[in-house]
Amino acid sequence: MSNKVIHVLYNDDDILMDAVKxxxxxxxxxxxxxxxxPVHGLDKAMGLAPTRIAIASFLYGLVGLSVAxxxxxxxxxxxxxxxxxxxxxxxxIQNMPAFVPVMFEMxxxxxxxxxxxxxxxxxxxxxFKKAENPDVRTTDDHFLMEVAAHGDVDQLVSFFENTGAxxxxxxxxx
Amino acid sequence: MYTFxxxxxxxxxxxxxxxxxxxxxxxxxxxxxxxxxxxxxxEEEAAHGGHHGxxxxxxxxxxxxxxxxxxxxxxxxxxTQELHETVPQGDHAVEHAIHDDRGHMENLEKHVTAxxxxxxxxxxxxxxxxxxxxxQLQNKPWSAVYVAALFFMLLSLGALAFYAIQNAxxxxxxxxxxxxxxxxxxxxxxxxxxxxxxxxxxxxxxxxIFIWMDEEVVANDHxxxxxxxxLNGPFFLIRAALFMGGWILYRQYARKNSLLQDxxxxxxxxxxxxxxxxxxxxxxxxxxxxxxxDWIMSVDPHWYSTLFGWYVFASFFVSGITAIAMITLxxxxxxxxxxxxxxxxxxxxKFMFGISVFWTYLWFSQFMLMWYANIPEEVTYYVTRIExxxxxxFGMVAMNFVFPVLILINTDFKRLSWIVVMAGIIILCGHxxxxxxxxxxxxxxxxxxxxxxEIGAILLFLGLFIFVVFTALTKAPLxxxxxxxxxxxxxxxx
Numbered sequence: 001m002s003n004k005v006i007h008v009l010y011n012d013d014d015i016l017m018d019a020v021k022x023x024x025x026x027x028x029x030x031x032x033x034x035x036x037x038p039v040h041g042l043d044k045a046m047g048l049a050p051t052r053i054a055i056a057s058f059l060y061g062l063v064g065l066s067v068a069x070x071x072x073x074x075x076x077x078x079x080x081x082x083x084x085x086x087x088x089x090x091x092x093i094q095n096m097p098a099f100v101p102v103m104f105e106m107x108x109x110x111x112x113x114x115x116x117x118x119x120x121x122x123x124x125x126x127x128f129k130k131a132e133n134p135d136v137r138t139t140d141d142h143f144l145m146e147v148a149a150h151g152d153v154d155q156l157v158s159f160f161e162n163t164g165a166x167x168x169x170x171x172x173x174x
Numbered sequence: 175m176y177t178f179x180x181x182x183x184x185x186x187x188x189x190x191x192x193x194x195x196x197x198x199x200x201x202x203x204x205x206x207x208x209x210x211x212x213x214x215x216x217e218e219e220a221a222h223g224g225h226h227g228x229x230x231x232x233x234x235x236x237x238x239x240x241x242x243x244x245x246x247x248x249x250x251x252x253x254t255q256e257l258h259e260t261v262p263q264g265d266h267a268v269e270h271a272i273h274d275d276r277g278h279m280e281n282l283e284k285h286v287t288a289x290x291x292x293x294x295x296x297x298x299x300x301x302x303x304x305x306x307x308x309x310q311l312q313n314k315p316w317s318a319v320y321v322a323a324l325f326f327m328l329l330s331l332g333a334l335a336f337y338a339i340q341n342a343x344x345x346x347x348x349x350x351x352x353x354x355x356x357x358x359x360x361x362x363x364x365x366x367x368x369x370x371x372x373x374x375x376x377x378x379x380x381x382x383i384f385i386w387m388d389e390e391v392v393a394n395d396h397x398x399x400x401x402x403x404x405l406n407g408p409f410f411l412i413r414a415a416l417f418m419g420g421w422i423l424y425r426q427y428a429r430k431n432s433l434l435q436d437x438x439x440x441x442x443x444x445x446x447x448x449x450x451x452x453x454x455x456x457x458x459x460x461x462x463x464x465x466x467x468d469w470i471m472s473v474d475p476h477w478y479s480t481l482f483g484w485y486v487f488a489s490f491f492v493s494g495i496t497a498i499a500m501i502t503l504x505x506x507x508x509x510x511x512x513x514x515x516x517x518x519x520x521x522x523x524k525f526m527f528g529i530s531v532f533w534t535y536l537w538f539s540q541f542m543l544m545w546y547a548n549i550p551e552e553v554t555y556y557v558t559r560i561e562x563x564x565x566x567x568f569g570m571v572a573m574n575f576v577f578p579v580l581i582l583i584n585t586d587f588k589r590l591s592w593i594v595v596m597a598g599i600i601i602l603c604g605h606x607x608x609x610x611x612x613x614x615x616x617x618x619x620x621x622x623x624x625x626x627x628e629i630g631a632i633l634l635f636l637g638l639f640i641f642v643v644f645t646a647l648t649k650a651p652l653x654x655x656x657x658x659x660x661x662x663x664x665x666x667x668x
Contacts, residue, residue: 058583086548097542 004149005031007134008160009142009167013039016143019163020045023147026159031146034138053122057115064110068103134171142166176510176647182640189637196630200315203626208301211308309382310621316381317617320372322631324469325493325609326639327365328486329602332494334359334425335458335487336525341428341451346662347521350513352654353647354502356432358494359425360646361639366418373414373469377407383617386475397476405472413468417461424454436655444658462487470609473616477555479540486612488533492574493605495525496598501643503591510652516589517668523588526601527578533605534575559611562620566607573604606632 010016016039023030030046043050073092076099081089088094120126138144149156153170160168205211337355340348348355376384385391386405392398398405428447435443463483471482479485499522505511506519544552559567577600587593614622654660 054585097538097545100538100542 003173004153005171005173006147006149006153006156006160007167007169007171008145008147008163008165009135009137009169010145010164011142011166012164013042013143015164016145017042017045019145019160019165022163023145023160028156028159029148031148033146034133034135034144036139036141036143039143053115053119056118057111060114060118061107061111063114064107065103067110068099068106072099072102175650176505176644176652178644178648179508182644186637186640186644189633189640191637193630193632193634193637196626197315197319197634198630200318200625200627200630204315205308205311208304208308211304211311214311215304215307307621310618313382313617314621314623315627316372316375317383317613318627318631319634320369320381320383321609321613321628322606322635323365323368323372324613325490325606326361326635327369328490328609329493329497330359330361330365330639330643331421331462332490332492333498334362334421334494335455335462335491336494336498337428338424338451338454338458341447342455344448344659346659347518347666347668349654349657349660349663350511350666351498351502351518351522352432352657353650353652354505354511355498356425356429356650357643357646358497358501359429361642362425363422364638364642365635366422369469370411370414370418373411377411383613384472384475385616386472401475405475410468413464417465420454420457420461424450424457428454432654433650435657436651438656441656441658444656459487470612473613474555477552479544479552479555481536481540485533485536485540488529488536489605489608492526492529492533493602495522495529496601498522499526499594500598500602503595505647505652507591513653513664515667517666519591519594520585520588520668523582523594523597526594526597527582527588530574530578530582530601533608534571537571537574555615558615558619563611563615563622566622567611570604570607570611573600574608577601577604 008019010019013035016033016035020030020033020042024045024047033042033046035042069092076095077089077092083089087098092099133139134146135142135144145160147156147160149170157168157170205214333355337352337359339345340352340355372381375381376387379387382388386398386401387407392402427450431443431447431450435441435447466483466486470486471478499519502511502514502522503519506514541556544556547553578597581593581597582588610624610628657663
């Protein structure tokens with residue numbers, strides 16, 4: 001079975017936005033949009049679900065806080081509670097102000113780094129990854145919308161030509 | 175144009191009347207003589223006796239025991255002991271000025287020296303203790319009024335500072351809220367007058383919130399003598415008048431220009447306001463810092479902290495922003511602010527969140543540095559607060575930090591009116607408590623209680639605040655017309 005997609009190229013983000021809205025209104029499935037820079041409101045126009053990365057980051061922060069607390073409680077209070085310069089090491093809460101800087105930094109460290117790693121994993125980015133752009137111009141000054149081609153391909157092509165496209169290509173995808 | 179709803183007007187007047195009744199009650203029930211105090215203490219002792227047998231002050235005794243069993247063990251026990259040793263004997267004035275741990279120290283003294291002390295000395299000490307308690311109880315209603323008056327006045331100053339920042343930064347989102355901010359800052363005028371009158375009362379010895387105003391105390395206090403060049407009645411009042419005058423001047427000037435800009439044909443008044451705001455912000459940050467030493471830090475004249483000005487600023491700045499958000503939401507709910515959308519509320523809520531964290535940062539920085547170094551002359555400030563104000567002191571951190579951080583971190587929540595209002599109420603109560611914690615330990619010590627006087631004072635100034643602010647709202651259209659950034663602000667979305 002052939003797996004055809006249509007690549008529609010635009011040279012302006014406003015035209016792209018209009019085209020995305022029209023395409024959605026006509027119930028064509030947008031596979032992907034490639035842009036050289038973030039286009040404000042594109043995700044909403046495409047109807048993408050909001051990201052949950054902030055929630056993940058919050059949870060990672062809680063992990064960091066727990067790690068810092070457990071670590072310092074074990075080392076400073078349970079394992080070897082020395083008297084260091086008169087600081088009270090009888091319970092965690094008694095000496096807590098001294099631990100707060102570490103708790104804070106660990107929270108931020110975990111929240112930030114694990115969130116970034118999550119981002120890489122979810123968007124499948126790594127150093128030797130093969131670049132996926134279908135047209136090199138999309139990293140410079142062109143916008144590309146990839147739409148699944150079902151049924152009458154010619155009619156689809158003429159539909160996209162009417163959305164202000166500078167180029168419409170039918171591609172066989174493997 | 176906004177019309178002051180008669181229900182809200184009645185509500186504010188009811189608050190004022192209730193407040194005056196509460197304050198009046200607290201003044202009338204404050205003890206007048208030493209005999210009154212003796213009676214109060216006897217009653218307290220009887221109540222305590224039922225539970226603890228002979229020990230009238232069980233916590234003080236426990237402190238002594240701890241210190242004896244494990245010398246220099248816990249942070250605060252150690253400090254109490256040290257303090258006891260460092261305060262020169264017989265220098266009653268100094269002890270008097272450090273209201274703080276008086277009760278504890280005396281009890282320590284009693285336990286340590288009871289066996290070889292003469293009866294006469296004991297009676298002397300008892301009399302002194304009574305006098306000390308009398309002063310604390312007489313300070314209580316005054317302090318309650320002072321805290322609430324200062325809180326609401328600084329809250330409106332915080333809103334004014336926010337307004338000046340928005341002007342100077344040429345913020346594109348906030349011009350639709352300018353009239354709300356201007357109205358909140360209208361309270362600055364009556365608020366400043368009331369605070370100023372309270373300060374004058376202090377200099378005239380009607381109340382004793384500021385211990386350094388008592389010449390007898392200064393005469394016996396080496397440390398205060400060294401500060402008389404700065405801490406003296408006339409200079410204190412001149413500074414206060416200068417600061418308040420400067421703030422009110424900017425407020426009136428900016429308001430006038432803002433109204434003139436409505437009917438102008440060019441942007442002259444806008445530019446004038448821009449320059450005035452930049453100038454005001456410089457004046458403000460200097461005077462705000464000095465104001466915080468004068469009106470707040472000087473109630474503890476033996477104590478000092480370098481970041482105190484910033485700390486006080488963060489406290490009333492976040493209160494001011496919260497007040498802006500809440501009044502905006504009220505007016506929006508009544509259908510008066512056509513162009514205010516959830517994005518504006520979202521921005522205000524972000525500021526509430528961010529400045530709450532900023533306040534916590536300063537609170538903790540001040541606390542942790544002193545806790546860590548544990549220098550007796552600095553740490554007494556926190557010893558008093560942790561030992562005698564434990565719940566308000568740490569409760570305020572929960573209200574001003576933990577609650578807003580957990581509730582306002584969510585983007586969707588920041589757009590919900592009821593969440594912002596709820597968070598706002600908690601933040602405002604928390605920052606009232608913050609001011610309470612700054613003033614009360616120095617003026618009433620362990621005799622604190624949030625009763626008729628405190629609640630009455632809050633109600634009085636809240637009523638007055640509502641009355642003044644909503645009256646000011648009726649004076650001008652709620653949308654500043656010809657502001658160059660107005661179009662952007664109307665269409666602001668985030």
